[in-house]
Amino acid sequence: MINITLPDNTVRQYPEGVTGVDIAKSISEGLARNVLSIQVDGHVMDATRSITADARIRLLTWSDLEGKATLWHSSAHLMAEAIEILYPGVKFGIGPDIENGFYYDIDFGDQAISSDDFPKIEKKILELAKEKQVFIRKDISKSEAISYFTKKGDEYKIELLEGLEDGQITFYESGRFTDLCRGPHVPDTALIKAVKLLSIAGAYWRGDEKRKQLTRIYGITFTKQKELDDYLVFLEEAKKRDHRKLGKELELFAFSQKVGLGLPLWLPRGAQLRERLEMFLKKVQKRGGYQQVICPHIGNVELYKTSGHYQKYGESSFRPITTPVEGEEFFLKPMNCPHHCEIYKTKPRSYRDLPVRIAEFGTVYRYEQSGELHGLTRVRGFTQDDAHIFCTPEQVKDEFKGVMDIVMLIFKALDFKEFIVQISLRDPENKDKYIGSDENWEKAERAIREVAEEQGLNTVIELGEAAFYGPKMDFMVKDALGRKWQLGTIQVDYNLPERFELEYIGNDNQKHRPVMIHRAPFGSMERFVAVLLEHTAGNFPLWLAPDQAIVLPISEKYQDYAKKVLTLLNNSDIRASVDDRNEKAGKKIRDAELMKIPFMLVVGEREESEGTVSVRRHGKGDLGPQSIGDFIAAVQEEMHQELGEL
RNA sequence: GCCGAUGUAGCUCAGCUGGUAGAGCAGCUGAUUUGUAAUCAGCUGGUCGGCGGUUCGAAUCCGUCCAUCGGCUCCA
Numbered sequence: 001m002i003n004i005t006l007p008d009n010t011v012r013q014y015p016e017g018v019t020g021v022d023i024a025k026s027i028s029e030g031l032a033r034n035v036l037s038i039q040v041d042g043h044v045m046d047a048t049r050s051i052t053a054d055a056r057i058r059l060l061t062w063s064d065l066e067g068k069a070t071l072w073h074s075s076a077h078l079m080a081e082a083i084e085i086l087y088p089g090v091k092f093g094i095g096p097d098i099e100n101g102f103y104y105d106i107d108f109g110d111q112a113i114s115s116d117d118f119p120k121i122e123k124k125i126l127e128l129a130k131e132k133q134v135f136i137r138k139d140i141s142k143s144e145a146i147s148y149f150t151k152k153g154d155e156y157k158i159e160l161l162e163g164l165e166d167g168q169i170t171f172y173e174s175g176r177f178t179d180l181c182r183g184p185h186v187p188d189t190a191l192i193k194a195v196k197l198l199s200i201a202g203a204y205w206r207g208d209e210k211r212k213q214l215t216r217i218y219g220i221t222f223t224k225q226k227e228l229d230d231y232l233v234f235l236e237e238a239k240k241r242d243h244r245k246l247g248k249e250l251e252l253f254a255f256s257q258k259v260g261l262g263l264p265l266w267l268p269r270g271a272q273l274r275e276r277l278e279m280f281l282k283k284v285q286k287r288g289g290y291q292q293v294i295c296p297h298i299g300n301v302e303l304y305k306t307s308g309h310y311q312k313y314g315e316s317s318f319r320p321i322t323t324p325v326e327g328e329e330f331f332l333k334p335m336n337c338p339h340h341c342e343i344y345k346t347k348p349r350s351y352r353d354l355p356v357r358i359a360e361f362g363t364v365y366r367y368e369q370s371g372e373l374h375g376l377t378r379v380r381g382f383t384q385d386d387a388h389i390f391c392t393p394e395q396v397k398d399e400f401k402g403v404m405d406i407v408m409l410i411f412k413a414l415d416f417k418e419f420i421v422q423i424s425l426r427d428p429e430n431k432d433k434y435i436g437s438d439e440n441w442e443k444a445e446r447a448i449r450e451v452a453e454e455q456g457l458n459t460v461i462e463l464g465e466a467a468f469y470g471p472k473m474d475f476m477v478k479d480a481l482g483r484k485w486q487l488g489t490i491q492v493d494y495n496l497p498e499r500f501e502l503e504y505i506g507n508d509n510q511k512h513r514p515v516m517i518h519r520a521p522f523g524s525m526e527r528f529v530a531v532l533l534e535h536t537a538g539n540f541p542l543w544l545a546p547d548q549a550i551v552l553p554i555s556e557k558y559q560d561y562a563k564k565v566l567t568l569l570n571n572s573d574i575r576a577s578v579d580d581r582n583e584k585a586g587k588k589i590r591d592a593e594l595m596k597i598p599f600m601l602v603v604g605e606r607e608e609s610e611g612t613v614s615v616r617r618h619g620k621g622d623l624g625p626q627s628i629g630d631f632i633a634a635v636q637e638e639m640h641q642e643l644g645e646l
Numbered sequence: 647g648c649c650g651a652u653g654u655a656g657c658u659c660a661g662c663u664g665g666u667a668g669a670g671c672a673g674c675u676g677a678u679u680u681g682u683a684a685u686c687a688g689c690u691g692g693u694c695g696g697c698g699g700u701u702c703g704a705a706u707c708c709g710u711c712c713a714u715c716g717g718c719u720c721c722a
Contacts, residue, residue: 371719
């Protein structure tokens, strides 16, 4: 007998060789029906595999992330089987589970396929699922495995096998489909009750754009039809929060083919919003000892030769601008740091001056491949809330912490609760790839980790993801559809101070090289506004709303009173307007609700005679009459709550 | 840039298997003077993404280019 420890720490005894399914059965029939896989001493495996020694286990079902992953991985196999039946001769690349479902990369050869084929494939998948196919795990030698796929003519699997070690190779066989796979899989395919193929796309084999492009089919499966229905509703809801849709509806920004792709036009309401964000950050930065600067939008090619960006990105940038007579070359600036380095160099710096913090809302232009462009999140011209901190190596930690405080303040003011902090460090196996001394790297990496820890942040550490010039920390946020975007970034840089020969005089009267920290808490105004839109669905916090209130006179008779109210609001710095159209109140309210204006102030006979406004809150409905003074005070109080002392 | 899909009025969309376009909203004009999510009527508005081709005839079929959407690759 062996001892099995359950998650609640109870220990039960089972015969050696017991499986997850057996254990589930011994607990309840319902659990046995729903178990998808099992975690044994931290490793997820088939619920049908034998457990041969004492272990701590967790039975995984649909309510566990790992359980879903198992189902989706098995679903990928099932989809492959369906496709192999419907399209004989196809070859398979890889087919993993992902955050929301699974995909399989397939070489369809000459056979054409599109999303029109999805219903047929879905039908086949469900048909196969009902067969209650079991997944049979087989240890197989490398040579046998290679000979299997050679016979089958699947060069992709052979290539994958070549990277694997003999003795660690397993096949999984289910129904008529056998795949190279380390598992785990669900007990049988009947657990898959609903399937939806989501999209079809080209995907380069092994992520290499020089290699063949396979056809990737994305799908998702569920253990209940209801779960699929709910998911489809979620997708519909997410579409409504798409910043491109909201940006159009709320008249925040637009694109014009004539202006050029990826070049956003900020409409008055969007510009208003953006200005509020910039003012907010400027205030925070002023308090944090930053100095605002302004630089031109182009820079001489020599500037980028010095910074090294010319060598690395010259070819993938917008073509240089040349002067008509001298033929001098200028680049549209793709980043602000070289300009800021030159600002640092305008006078000799003493260690007493450090840190020097130079900030700018700098608009930069980068050539992005046309297929990359995406609303405001990926554009060719955008404004970074950039700043560069020049400091001594000893100051890096404090400065890093200062920047982090700013990022956290912003996230708090905007109610961003879900974000991922990614710390990118250098690859310890490959230290030569990086510039800067070991000592400085260690100091900076330690500083970043400590600061993150002190803040109590959930962090993900990525080794080898550091820039060649220094470690960094990125703040990632998801959009409505769960796609991850990088917003804020803090990067330590040893490279540019070297290339620009930046110096300061230390207390030893010797020249020293400062360390540079690049940081942008929003990242770019464009992307930040995009993500903010998707998070708030356009219902901005009061302090940010382009229009905070709109006065709605019941009829033309009350327009004068409405204008009087407006003046009082404007005098108190409340952004408002009057809807003086010849429309009924219901219409004006409807339109204001659709524009997501926080406060609607209905005024008519009663309000005029009593000096009040009838307040309606967006999404909440009628709040009843208030004196104008009380309303103003309430608005100011709410903004104060949102922003704190700022 | 690559793969796939899509592209009809300012917006949202209809237009079956080819017979030179239609609705609602918006806009304009007029009537109405309105009380918490759409007042009524009339009018204006489109070389059906661009360019070629097939056809007696193309929004509809074919080619190509552009843009958008979903991915891949990329992102200083």
